[in-house]
Amino acid sequence: MRVMVLGGDGYLGWPTAMALAARGDQVLAVDNYLRRTLCLQTSSPPLFPTPDLVKRSELFQALSGHQIQVEIGDLRDYRFLEGLFQRFQPQAVVHYAEQPSAPYSMMGFQEARLTLLNNLEVTLNVIWAVLSLAPDCHIIKLGTMGEYGTPNIDIEEGWLTVEHKGRKHTFLYPRQASSLYHTTKIQDTDLLWFYVRTNGLRVTDLMQGPAYGLSTPETALHPDLRPFFNYDDIFGTVLNRFLVQAVAGVPLTVFGRGNQTRGYLHLQDTIQCIELALDHPVAPGELRILNQFTELFTVNQLAEKVQRVGRSLGLKVEIDHIENPRVEAEEHYYNPVHTGLLELGLKPHYLTDEVLAHMLQEVMPYRDQIDTAKILPRVSWR
Amino acid sequence: MRVMVLGGDGYLGWPTAMALAARGDQVLAVDNYLRRTLCLQTSSPPLFPTPDLVKRSELFQALSGHQIQVEIGDLRDYRFLEGLFQRFQPQAVVHYAEQPSAPYSMMGFQEARLTLLNNLEVTLNVIWAVLSLAPDCHIIKLGTMGEYGTPNIDIEEGWLTVEHKGRKHTFLYPRQASSLYHTTKIQDTDLLWFYVRTNGLRVTDLMQGPAYGLSTPETALHPDLRPFFNYDDIFGTVLNRFLVQAVAGVPLTVFGRGNQTRGYLHLQDTIQCIELALDHPVAPGELRILNQFTELFTVNQLAEKVQRVGRSLGLKVEIDHIENPRVEAEEHYYNPVHTGLLELGLKPHYLTDEVLAHMLQEVMPYRDQIDTAKILPRVSWR
Numbered sequence: 001m002r003v004m005v006l007g008g009d010g011y012l013g014w015p016t017a018m019a020l021a022a023r024g025d026q027v028l029a030v031d032n033y034l035r036r037t038l039c040l041q042t043s044s045p046p047l048f049p050t051p052d053l054v055k056r057s058e059l060f061q062a063l064s065g066h067q068i069q070v071e072i073g074d075l076r077d078y079r080f081l082e083g084l085f086q087r088f089q090p091q092a093v094v095h096y097a098e099q100p101s102a103p104y105s106m107m108g109f110q111e112a113r114l115t116l117l118n119n120l121e122v123t124l125n126v127i128w129a130v131l132s133l134a135p136d137c138h139i140i141k142l143g144t145m146g147e148y149g150t151p152n153i154d155i156e157e158g159w160l161t162v163e164h165k166g167r168k169h170t171f172l173y174p175r176q177a178s179s180l181y182h183t184t185k186i187q188d189t190d191l192l193w194f195y196v197r198t199n200g201l202r203v204t205d206l207m208q209g210p211a212y213g214l215s216t217p218e219t220a221l222h223p224d225l226r227p228f229f230n231y232d233d234i235f236g237t238v239l240n241r242f243l244v245q246a247v248a249g250v251p252l253t254v255f256g257r258g259n260q261t262r263g264y265l266h267l268q269d270t271i272q273c274i275e276l277a278l279d280h281p282v283a284p285g286e287l288r289i290l291n292q293f294t295e296l297f298t299v300n301q302l303a304e305k306v307q308r309v310g311r312s313l314g315l316k317v318e319i320d321h322i323e324n325p326r327v328e329a330e331e332h333y334y335n336p337v338h339t340g341l342l343e344l345g346l347k348p349h350y351l352t353d354e355v356l357a358h359m360l361q362e363v364m365p366y367r368d369q370i371d372t373a374k375i376l377p378r379v380s381w382r
Numbered sequence: 383m384r385v386m387v388l389g390g391d392g393y394l395g396w397p398t399a400m401a402l403a404a405r406g407d408q409v410l411a412v413d414n415y416l417r418r419t420l421c422l423q424t425s426s427p428p429l430f431p432t433p434d435l436v437k438r439s440e441l442f443q444a445l446s447g448h449q450i451q452v453e454i455g456d457l458r459d460y461r462f463l464e465g466l467f468q469r470f471q472p473q474a475v476v477h478y479a480e481q482p483s484a485p486y487s488m489m490g491f492q493e494a495r496l497t498l499l500n501n502l503e504v505t506l507n508v509i510w511a512v513l514s515l516a517p518d519c520h521i522i523k524l525g526t527m528g529e530y531g532t533p534n535i536d537i538e539e540g541w542l543t544v545e546h547k548g549r550k551h552t553f554l555y556p557r558q559a560s561s562l563y564h565t566t567k568i569q570d571t572d573l574l575w576f577y578v579r580t581n582g583l584r585v586t587d588l589m590q591g592p593a594y595g596l597s598t599p600e601t602a603l604h605p606d607l608r609p610f611f612n613y614d615d616i617f618g619t620v621l622n623r624f625l626v627q628a629v630a631g632v633p634l635t636v637f638g639r640g641n642q643t644r645g646y647l648h649l650q651d652t653i654q655c656i657e658l659a660l661d662h663p664v665a666p667g668e669l670r671i672l673n674q675f676t677e678l679f680t681v682n683q684l685a686e687k688v689q690r691v692g693r694s695l696g697l698k699v700e701i702d703h704i705e706n707p708r709v710e711a712e713e714h715y716y717n718p719v720h721t722g723l724l725e726l727g728l729k730p731h732y733l734t735d736e737v738l739a740h741m742l743q744e745v746m747p748y749r750d751q752i753d754t755a756k757i758l759p760r761v762s763w764r
Contacts, residue, residue, distance in 0.1 A: 112510070165535065167536070174554060193558070327579070382581070
C-alpha cells in the first residue's frame with residue numbers, strides 16, 4: 001500500500017514509517033522538523049542525539065534493504081502537500097503532523113497560537129488534499145484520549161447514545177480537554193467529522209493514551225534508528241520521565257495527589273494499531289473512532305512500578321509529590337471502553353516488570369547525559 | 383461602560399455599536415472590512431450602498447450627538463488588538479469579528495481556509511488580549527444555534543446532563559453543525575470554554591438563530607445608518623432573501639422540502655440580547671450560554687408568511703421548491719430551550735404581519751436594483 005506518514009520524524013512517526021516499510025508498504029515520510037526546532041528553542045534535548053530523517057532513512061535502507069522516501073517541508077503550505085499527493089498518490093495517510101506537547105501549548109500566547117494554527121491548518125490541508133486529489137484515500141489521524149477528559153460516566157468509543165426526556169440521539173462523545181494542545185485535537189475531530197459526513201471522507205481517528213518505550217523490532221538494527229526520547233517536562237511523557245529520574249537518582253516527581261488515571265500503551269502497540277487501521281479501511285462517509293491504549297494506571301501506580309523495578313536493578317528510587325502545575329482533576333472516575341482495536345486483532349504488549357526493567361536498562365548508559373533541571377515542571381497552566 | 387465592538391461594520395455590529403452609544407456606553411468599533419471585501423469578491427452587493435464605518439460614525443455623531451470611536455485594522459494581528467486594549471481598556475468586548483457566511487465557507491479550499499483561520503485566530507487573540515491586559519473584561523461572543531445542529535432530543539441551553547449506565551455527568555451540549563462556518567463556531571466555543579475553566583475568563587456565548595430586519599431606533603435617523611442588507615445566496619439570510627424575491631416578483635426559492643426548522647429573531651432583539659448580556663456580566667470562570675432567538679419557523683412557514691403579506695401589499699408572490707444545495711436534514715425534530723434571555727428580561731419583537739409588511743415596504747424602493755441572478759444558490763455543499 002502507498003502510505004504517507006506525516007510527521008515522519010517524530011517519536012511515533014519514525015518507528016511507524018520503519019515498521020510499514022519493513023512489512024512491504026511503500027512509505028513516504030514527511031516532516032518539517034518542527035518538534036526538533038521546538039525542543040531546541042525550549043532547551044529540551046532528547047536523551048541521546050537522533051540523526052535527521054534523511055540520514056535515518058538512508059541508514060535504515062542500508063541495514064534493512066527497505067526504502068523510506070523522505071520529503072522535508074511544511075504541511076501548512078498547501079502547494080507542498082498538493083505536490084506530494086500528485087507524485088505519490090497515497091492510498092492512506094497517517095497524520096501525526098502536529099505540535100504534540102500539552103505543556104508547550106500552555107507556555108504563552110505565541111506557543112498557543114503556533115499549536116492552534118499549525119494543528120488546524122495542517123489537518124484542513126490534509127482533508128482538502130484528499131478530497132481534491134485522492135478521494136478514496138484513508139486518513140488515519142492520531143487523536144488523544146485527552147480529548148475526552150475525565151467525565152463522571154464511562155467513556156465510550158467515540159460515540160454516546162443519550163436518552164433525554166423520552167427521546168434518544170447518538171452524538172459524537174462530548175469532549176473536554178485539559179490543555180490547549182488537547183483542545184486542538186478536539187477541534188481536529190470537529191473538522192474531520194464535518195468533512196466525513198458532508199463529503200464522504202474515510203477517517204479513522206485514534207484516541208491514544210500516553211505512549212512509552214524506545215524500541216521496536218526495527219530499532220534493534222542500530223541505535224541511531226531509535227525514536228526521539230524526550231524526558232523533559234515539556235516533550236517527555238510521564239513514564240519516560242520517571243524512567244530517567246530513576247536512572248538519574250533523583251525522586252520521581254508525581255504531580256499533585258497522583259490519582260490521575262490514564263490509559264497507556266507501548267510504542268510497539270501504537271504501530272500495531274496503525275497497521276490494523278490501515279488493513280481495515282473504513283467506508284466513504286465513515287468516521288471510525290478507536291480508543292487506543294492497553295492498560296489503565298494512576299500516576300502513583302506508575303511511580304510505584306518504576307520504584308519497585310528500579311530498586312530490583314540496584315537503583316535508588318524515591319517518589320516525591322509536587323504541586324500540580326496543570327489544571328486537572330486529581331481524583332476522578334475513569335472507565336474508558338477500548339474494545340475496538342482488540343476486535344481488529346490487537347495483541348497488547350503489557351507493562352510487565354520485564355518490560356520496565358528493559359526500558360530502564362536502555363536508559364542507564366545515558367545516565368551522565370541526563371539534565372535533571374529539565375525534568376521539573378517549567379510550565380504552569382495558570 | 384467601555385465596550386469594544388469587534389466586527390463593528392457588520393450587519394449586527396453596526397446597529398449594536400449605535401445602540402450602545404445611544405444608551406451612553408463608550409464604544410470603540412473595530413473592523414477590517416472583511417465582509418465588504420468578500421461581498422465584492424463574490425459579486426454579492428448589498429441591496430443599497432452603505433457608507434464605510436468611518437463615514438457612518440461621523441454621520442451618526444452629527445445626527446445623534448453620540449460618539450462611536452472607530453479603528454480599522456485586522457484583529458488577526460495581535461499587536462493591533464493589543465494596542466487597542468492598552469488605549470481603550472475595555473470592560474466588555476462584543477465579538478462579532480468573524481467570516482459569517484456558511485455558503486462562503488463551502489465554496490472551496492481557499493474560502494474554507496480563510497474562514498477557519500480567521501475565525502479561530504481572532505478568537506484566540508481576543509482571549510489572550512483579555513487574559514493579558516484586561517482580565518476582568520466580559521467577552522460576549524456571537525455563536526450560532528447552528529452549532530447544535532438538529533439532534534433528535536431537546537436542545538438545552540448550552541449544557542446537557544447525561545445519565546449513562548447509572549452514573550451522571552453534565553457536558554457542554556454536544557455540537558454538530560452543517561457547514562464549515564458553523565463548525566468554526568463550535569471550535570470557538572471549544573477554545574473559549576477551555577480558557578474559561580483554566581484561566582478564569584468571563585464569557586457569554588450567544589447561540590443565535592438567523593436574524594432578519596433592517597431597522598432599529600437609530601437607523602431611523604438617516605437611511606445611510608441602516609446596516610448592510612445582503613439578499614444574495616452567500617451573505618443573505620433566508621428571510622431577507624425571501625423579502626427581496628417577493629419585491630422582485632420572482633418565486634421565493636425554498637431549499638428542498640422546506641421543513642428545516644430554525645429559531646429566528648429580529649435585529650432589534652439581537653441588540654437587546656447584547657445589552658442584557660452586558661448588563662448582567664458573568665463571574666470569572668463562568669461560561670454562560672444563551673440560546674438567542676424568539677420564534678421557531680420552518681422555511682415553508684416563512685415563505686408562506688411572506689407570500690400572504692406580500693399579496694396583501696399587491697405583490698405577485700409564488701413559492702418554488704428547488705434542489706437543496708446544502709447537506710442538511712429536511713425533516714427533523716427541533717425543540718430548543720430559550721428561556722435564559724427571557725429570564726434576563728428580553729421583550730421579543732415577533733414576526734407579525736405588520737413587521738413583515740414594514741420590511742417589504744423598506745425593500746420596495748430598491749426593486750429596480752435587485753439582481754435576481756444573485757439569489758439562486760451559487761454554492762453547493764457537495
